[in-house]
Amino acid sequence: SAVISQKPSRDICQRGTSLTIQCQVDSQVTMMFWYRQQPGQSLTLIATANQGSEATYESGFVIDKFPISRPNLTFSTLTVSNLSPEDSSIYLCSVESAVNYGYTFGSGTRLTVV
Amino acid sequence: DAKTTQPPSMDCAEGRAANLPCNHSTISGNEYVYWYRQIHSQGPQYIIHGLKNNETNEMASLIITEDRKSSTLILPHATLRDTAVYYCIVRVADTDKLIFGTGTRLQVFP
Numbered sequence: 001s002a003v004i005s006q007k008p009s010r011d012i013c014q015r016g017t018s019l020t021i022q023c024q025v026d027s028q029v030t031m032m033f034w035y036r037q038q039p040g041q042s043l044t045l046i047a048t049a050n051q052g053s054e055a056t057y058e059s060g061f062v063i064d065k066f067p068i069s070r071p072n073l074t075f076s077t078l079t080v081s082n083l084s085p086e087d088s089s090i091y092l093c094s095v096e097s098a099v100n101y102g103y104t105f106g107s108g109t110r111l112t113v114v
Numbered sequence: 115d116a117k118t119t120q121p122p123s124m125d126c127a128e129g130r131a132a133n134l135p136c137n138h139s140t141i142s143g144n145e146y147v148y149w150y151r152q153i154h155s156q157g158p159q160y161i162i163h164g165l166k167n168n169e170t171n172e173m174a175s176l177i178i179t180e181d182r183k184s185s186t187l188i189l190p191h192a193t194l195r196d197t198a199v200y201y202c203i204v205r206v207a208d209t210d211k212l213i214f215g216t217g218t219r220l221q222v223f224p
Contacts, residue, residue, distance in 0.1 A: 001160070031210060042201070043158065043214040092157055096210060102148070103212055105157035 001097035002027050006106030013083050013113050020079045021109045023093035028073035033094040034066070037108070043092065049076045083113045117141060117204040118215040125221050126196075132189040134218050136202030139183040146205040147178060148212060149187045151198040158201065161187065192222045 003026040013019050023032060031050055035043040046066055047055040055068040069077045080087055090108045097104050119137045126132040138147060146165050150158040162169055162176045164185070169176045175188040189196055201217040 004157075033211065035214075037155075042216050045211060045213060048209075048211065090155060094212070097160075102160035102163060103150075104160065107157045108155070110155075 001102065002029060002095050002104045004093060004095065004104055004106040006093055006109060008109055009107065010110040011112070013111065015083050015085065015113055017083055018079055018081045019083065019109075019111055020077050021091050021093075023076045023078070023106055025074045025095050029095040030073070031096060032070065032076045033103075034068065034076075034078045035092045035094060035105075037090040037092065039089070046078070046091075080111065083111075085113045087111060088113045117145075117206075117213065118202045120200075120202050120215060120218045122216065123219040123221070125223060126189075126192045128194060128222055128224050129191055132187075132192040132196065132220060132222070134187040134189075134200050134202075134220065135184065136186070137184045138202070138204050141182055141204055142207050143182075145207045147176070147182075147185050148203040148205055149174070149176065150201045150203065150214075151196075152201065152217075153195075153198040161200075163205075192220075194222050194224065196220065197222045 005024040007022045034046040037043045045058050046061045047057045049055045049068045049070040051070045051073050067079045090110050092108045093106045094103050148163040149161040152158045164176045178185045199217040199219050203212045
């Protein structure tokens with residue numbers, strides 16, 4: 001299955017600033033997915049990122065707050081903008097595996113906003 | 115919204131089979147059922163998935179009812195390392211999205 005490298009693994013940021021999270025995959029994939037996991041909660045899908053087109057956002061998530069780039073078939077970034085303490089969460093990227101049609105997840109980025 | 119419901123928690127004795135139920139009564143004919151687990155805030159780990167036939171791999175078995183409205187994940191010989199949150203997920207047809215529900219917290223005890 002695909003191997004995902006997600007960076008940074010954790011960060012502490014000041015409110016009002018932004019954090020950009022990178023997701024690198026060792027193989028070409030059509031779609032990449034970004035999730036948020038708030039403390040003690042399940043995963044919530046933020047958006048789907050396709051190469052060469054704008055990301056598709058889920059209800060409750062907007063591009064101004066969570067801009068996504070997808071410059072090629074192996075890489076994507078998620079930026080969390082204008083940070084507030086409510087943005088403190090784990091953010092994860094995910095791709096579909098061409099081998100068994102399961103989905104592989106990155107190890108996550110733990111964001112703390114102070 | 116998630117299309118699955120699971121019990122919030124379950125216990126299982128080490129070495130015994132863990133049977134984790136999931137209801138997905140609104141599942142469509144071309145939507146797959148996926149199971150993942152998450153161990154202490156690590157990224158979710160793929161376990162198994164299926165459409166309508168029962169499936170088995172080195173980790174677990176997946177039993178899907180004939181009407182496809184529910185399924186059961188079976189860990190045949192649970193170990194302490196199987197303690198995790200288990201998510202039953204329906205892959206949304208035509209979108210390839212996985213929408214997570216609230217999951218079952220499985221505690222395996224000695």
